[in-house]
Amino acid sequence: MDELESTLQAHPLVEEVQFESQAEALERFQDTFxxxxxxxxxxxxxxxxxAFRIRLTDGDRSAEFAAEFQDAEGVYEASDLMxxxxxWVPACIExxxxxxxPAEGDTESVVYEVQQVCAGFGYDL
Structure with missing residues (x-):
């Protein structure tokens, strides 16, 4: 993990590297839901x-960056949240x-699910 973190921090596209432990991931999941x-x-x-959460200097190159680390030793999955x-953002704007x-009290529909995702991106539907 230390070697991977050093490699990430030294990468020219990386602005910030933050490690999230399994316990922190659980806490974030519980807060989110x-x-x-x-x-x-x-x-x-x-x-x-x-997981490592990484902020890039150029978000437009996020797919390229994720692909570069997808098969790196110690990496289970490299996800491109961008x-x-x-x-989602174009759908949220629309x-x-x-x-x-969603209708008041609706917690089951697709529209409700879209609302939840959009809220995560800062849109209030």
Whole structure:
């Protein structure tokens, strides 16, 4: 882990490297889904991995960066969260512009799920 962290910190695209332990991942998961206690209770804490969270100097190169580390020793998966951002933000903007939001009390629909994702990106539907 130390060698991987050093490699990440030395990479020219890396602005910041932050390590998240398994316990911290569980805490973040619980905070994120605090409104869904059944989901929180159903997750085995051992399935939430420790991870490096990396901020790049150029987010447009995030896919290239993730691909570079996908097969590195000690890496289970290199995820490109910017890909999620690029996918979801246009939908969030469209829903916000059109005034689309779930009905009061709705916690089961796809619109509710979209609302939750958009809220994570700072959009209030």
């Amino acid at each position: 605090e409104d869904q206690p059944d989901l929180v209770d159903s997750v085995d804490p051992d399935v939430l991995p420790s 890909e999620l951002y690029r996918y 829903f916000e512009d059109k005034g689309i939001s």
